[in-house]
Amino acid sequence: MDHQLYLGIDVGKTEHHATAITAVGTVVHDKTLPQSEPKIRALLQTLRAEHGAVLVVVDQPKTIGALVIAVAQDLGIDVAYLPGLTMRRVADLHEGQAKTDARDAFIIADTARTLPRTLRGITVAEENIAEPAMLCGFDDDLAAQLTQVRNRLRGFLTQIHPALERILGPRLGHTAVVTLLTRYPSPTRLRSAGRGHVRALLKKHAPRLAERLTEEIFTALAEQTVTVSGTTAAEKIIGRLAQQLAQLCSQRVEIEAEILAVVDAHPLTQVLTSMPGVVVRTAARILTEVVGKNFKDAAHLASYAGIAPVTRRSGSSIRGESPSRRGNKTLKRALFLSAFASINASPASRAYYDRKRAQGKRHNQAIIALARRRTDVLYAMLRDGTFYTEPTPPAVALAA
Structure with missing residues (x-):
């Protein structure tokens, strides 16, 4: 479709900046745009009524830019996405070095008008794709938090008892080890519990691993007889981190089940x-x-x-392929x-x-x-x- 107007939107959390340029390069709109459906809808309807076919181009198609895209698609207006890296390269070709919302919105609109091949299309997402996409994004956040908590937990264990960390640290992905640290979050607590209680607790979650892991734990405990300063405070922190780890693992299991239920219904x-x-x-x-x-x-x-x-090739002297x-x-x-x-x-x-x-x-x-x-x-x-x-x-x- 031939567009008569190109609306570049530099999206923001509370408000965007919208710049509209006609096909001949005339700026007809250059104002902030609140992150509000009525305001967005009113602007798009006005621009379409005054200038004809509009192409809305954003620099962020998800999260804070999702509402703009949804309103435009609901009105039957074409939408497109200008990748950030492409935008930065094109920005170097424009005058000035300032980094403002107004300048970015102008560059987005002008690039859409003069370099349409740099744009990526945005289609109406299938409901059974949009839902797992959001769930997968949340799952990624949980995975990052899990890694962070495990690293912090290993850090505290290394500080107060390196030998014990070498046994438990690599196994923090196992429910049995997380449960053990929740109940007995320090070397002193583990020694006081004794082999019998530790073995019994591990058997509930890891029957085959319990005997061997118990022996490895108490062998490691015997390697260190001194108590490192700060162990008492570390015990409180390790217990809380272990509880946090258990909660995150539980949430990931729940999210995984929801993802599988949604994705399993997709024909592909x-x-x-x-x-x-x-x-x-x-x-x-x-x-x-x-x-x-x-x-x-x-x-x-x-x-x-x-x-x-x-x-990568330069004349005949340098040539090769790289990832x-x-x-x-x-x-x-x-x-x-x-x-x-x-x-x-x-x-x-x-x-x-x-x-x-x-x-x-x-x-x-x-x-x-x-x-x-x-x-x-x-x-x-x-x-x-x-x-x-x-x-x-x-x-x-x-x-x-």
Whole structure:
């Protein structure tokens, strides 16, 4: 569609800045815009009535920019997204060095008018994609908090009893260890409880591990006879951190169940999970990052994910390929982990991985190469809605 007006919006938490430029480059609107549906709706309706077809372009399509997009789509107005990195590069071509909302909004609108190829389309998200996308985002937040709490917990254990940390620290992802530290959050409390109580508590959550872990714990306790200063305060903190860790783990389990319930209903989930190495959780990540976006071919998808190698060449003296530092990090991680998991689940993946290793590639390089190869198959599966079929190994001719 030919647009008569380009509305660039530099989004903000409480208010945006909106700049509208006509097709010939005339600025017809340049004001702040409250983060309010009535105000946004009124502005869009007025601009469309006065100038014709409008293209709304934002620099943040999610979170604080979601309301603008939703209102525009509800009115039937086209919307697009200008990536932040692209915007910063284009900004260098404009006069001035100031960083203001008004300047950013102008640059967004002017870029949409003069460089339409830099824009990314925004489609109306499917409800069964928007919901898992939000749940996955919250799950990412919980995962980050879990890592932070575990690191703090290991830090306190290392400070007061390094030997005990070497036993319990690597196992903080296990419910039995978290429960143990919640009940007995210090070396003194563990010694006072004795082997019997510690073993009994561990058996409730880890029957096979309880006996061995109990012996390892008390062997570690025997290695240190002195009490480090601050141990009493650390005991209180460790107990609280262990409780926080247990709560975060419980929330992740609940969120995972909600994600699986939503994603399992999507028609493409069974297609994705038919591929070795792709479980429902991975399928959720792939769906939320891929569905609604248009990719010309598998190479385009691989480039978007950041798993396509980047060629660097200068004349005839410097040439080579290196891993991309760009791309969608969430999708890249999902494809990387699924490729890694497929090594033990698919003979074809194992054979390809071994071949790359034999060529001298390091482990991560071989996994990235495998992920790139699997992207070709994944693209075809999503495009055609077909299930994965394991490649048939070539027949070996027998000598007569």
